[in-house]
Amino acid sequence: MAPNKRQLAMVMDLNKCIGCQTCTIACKRLWTRDEGMEYMWWNSVNTQPGRGTPRDWEQMGGGFRDGHARPGRMPTRRDFGEAWEFNHEEVFFGGKGAKAHLKVQGEEPDWGPNWDEDQGAGEYPNAYYFYLPRICNHCTHPACLEACPRKAIVKRQEDGIVLVDEDRCRGYRFCMEACPYKKIYFNQAAKVAQKCIFCFPRIEQGVANACARQCPGRVRFLGYRDDHEAPIWKLVDQWKVALPLHPDYETEPNVFYVPPLAPPRYDEKGELDESQPRIPNEYLISLFGPVVLDALEVLKAEMAKTRGGGKSELMDLLIAYRWKEMFGGFDRDPATIEWTKA
């Protein structure tokens, strides 16, 4: 496979994500409303530490180890969580007033795509959690693409977006086993694999991804990896505060995360205890590798600068004073485009 000429990337600042799922819904309404897509959440936000979606995906294998394919497990719809049906009709139009409540219809579910929301870990008063939004990582070394026996997955030359060619896809699902992030879904109606398309029809019109543009918390930066004037390069390469999730999977993701800082811990006397972090380092290292500690040090140092009344280019960048500057030039208003459905 010839290397792609340019690579689009996204940075998500985990210190700003409030877990509101606006990104999730923006994506859902735009891309996954057809038959067979009911259970799909190309964008998901889960509470960490947690089992995530699909359930326990970090224990499912896939990706590579020392350059060799690592066997991966097939995520099932039960693992992702079924699309629940509710008694909307009865509650909203049944004339039963407060006597009727929203209830999942059919079998009582024991799992869902955001089942362990806000559970986190740790003990009061030092409990901790943070939100982890996830999309397809549009990897530089995509395990899905490599796994497909039909070359039905392509990585676009012009921007590195990874797409499933649904005309070539036969629904064999080797990609779902191979993707270590378990971000590929099987459409039982169309019998093809489907996943996040990085909103390429928007990107091609200069419009940022729906998940990025709709984010109320200004969490998501977008742009080309090699654009030195835009935030992605500055956060990933210059400041080195944005890191790929699970670099140990060796697929080289193009989604990067600014790791979460947390408030200080309390000791037994109720005093602030800054000798150790509230979120254990080992946990963050398990997600982002040992360089996460360096990234956190940079973040703390730059925060300290601004607390002292100084200026920090990094903090200004992360605060994202100017919303449109987050999008690496993809800042066109989608309302200015006449969209047609093919």
Added chain:
Amino acid sequence: MQAPYLPNSGVDTLLDPGAPAWGSVPREQLKLEGTPLGLQPSSAIRSRWMERKIGNIDRVEVAAAHDGRDLAFRLEWDDATENGQASDSDQFPDAAAVLLPTVPGASIVTMGGPGGAVNAWYWRADADGGRHVVAEGIGSSRTLDGEWVRGRGIWKAGRWQVVIARALRIDTPEPVAQLEPGQKTGLAIAVWDGANGERAGIKAYSGPTWRDLVLDAMPAGRRS
């Protein structure tokens, strides 16, 4: 194997695996083997199947007959579980296919090659009918337009009975098998066991060499 000429049987009749017409057609037992791990086209597939059995179905009973217009294959094999419509992504349908060369010496294990296409008549337990497939190398298979291939399967008491049929000759520029009564050609069979997660190149097949298939000539004076 011999494909006898059964006048007036008609493909609609033969598509029923239980049709009395099949009673007079000789059946041949073919041993099946798993496709070689080393030929699976990606390292992800090879690593996943390194320690798993490829090709759960070890034999298939094959019969073939033609009526001068259509050629039908009847396959029968033991399969303890019926895997049809899947309800989740870890479930795969049972399937079977008949493979024919389009040029002498076309390669089975590589699913043909450039300029040496193989032609598969494919049936799958989760869909009515069949698929008409051309391949010119691993991973290159294409399903052709048109409902040329017909298939029907019945699973009963731990056994699949499947008929796959197509017209002997069809009008297409695609590299497909064009057959006629009296002709001798090659034949290979593949069976997928859905319960074992078999799909794509993960299957049982009749081996790397073509079996003979001889289509009985029609008596003089009859034309297809």
